[in-house]
Amino acid sequence: xxxxxxxxxxxxxxxxxxxxxxxxxxxxxxxxxxxxxxxxxxxxxxxxxxxxxxxxxxxxxxxxxxxxxxxxxxxxxxxxxxxxxxxxxxxxxxxxxxxxxxxxxxxxxxxxxxxxxxxxxxxxxxxxxxxxxxxxxxxxxxxxxxxxxxxxxxxxxxxxxxxxxxxxxxxxxxxxxxxxxxxxxxxxxxxxxxxxxxxxxxxxxxxxxxxxxxxxxxxxxxxxxxxxxxxx
Numbered sequence: 001x002x003x004x005x006x007x008x009x010x011x012x013x014x015x016x017x018x019x020x021x022x023x024x025x026x027x028x029x030x031x032x033x034x035x036x037x038x039x040x041x042x043x044x045x046x047x048x049x050x051x052x053x054x055x056x057x058x059x060x061x062x063x064x065x066x067x068x069x070x071x072x073x074x075x076x077x078x079x080x081x082x083x084x085x086x087x088x089x090x091x092x093x094x095x096x097x098x099x100x101x102x103x104x105x106x107x108x109x110x111x112x113x114x115x116x117x118x119x120x121x122x123x124x125x126x127x128x129x130x131x132x133x134x135x136x137x138x139x140x141x142x143x144x145x146x147x148x149x150x151x152x153x154x155x156x157x158x159x160x161x162x163x164x165x166x167x168x169x170x171x172x173x174x175x176x177x178x179x180x181x182x183x184x185x186x187x188x189x190x191x192x193x194x195x196x197x198x199x200x201x202x203x204x205x206x207x208x209x210x211x212x213x214x215x216x217x218x219x220x221x222x223x224x225x226x227x228x229x230x231x232x
Contacts, residue, residue: 002226003124006219007132010146012180013153016128022212024126032119034129036079037112039090040067042102052101062111093168100180104187130184133195142222143198144215152204153177
């Protein structure tokens with residue numbers, strides 16, 4: 001079977017990771033949560049009081065950071081920062097409030113993109129983020145750009161955090177999402193934008209099952225095309 005690369009980009013709390021995980025499982029592909037990589041880097045910066053204007057210290061810190069993923073028995077992955085499981089900690093509001101400014105730093109993006117390309121160099125990968133289809137894998141065979149209404153995204157995010165026992169207000173979550181959207185879309189290096197050849201999908205009124213079924217059908221079509229091209 002000829003495998004392809006699938007890039008899923010979009011705004012915060014559009015369900016990129018949920019879709020990417022489920023799609024990877026259905027296809028038997030590797031899933032890479034690039035957002036978790038930026039969150040783990042942000043956590044390291046917070047723990048070590050790294051000034052985001054100190055380019056030399058940032059460069060040193062990036063040399064000290066190793067990020068990997070550990071598959072959970074029940075499905076999904078834990079994010080490991082220097083072998084420490086930080087999956088729950090990186091989902092809190094402290095990291096959420098700082099991850100976009102950290103991710104906007106050029107040296108951080110270059111370091112993460114290099115790791116991401118290595119992870120996906122043999123194809124058979126589903127990767128989600130904000131610049132996968134435009135920067136990391138511009139030649140991915142299938143690119144999806146997710147979007148959803150801001151109110152719905154905020155509700156999803158709040159429900160996710162409350163399920164983990166985190167106390168947060170709806171207004172606080174919505175404000176955080178809007179600020180992240182602004183920073184992600186206007187940063188100088190690799191801004192969040194739809195790739196010219198990406199398929200845009202607004203999932204505001206879609207169930208997870210409907211969304212997965214739709215994107216799985218798209219993926220299977222692209223896989224068949226790749227197989228036919230391989231036979232020629």
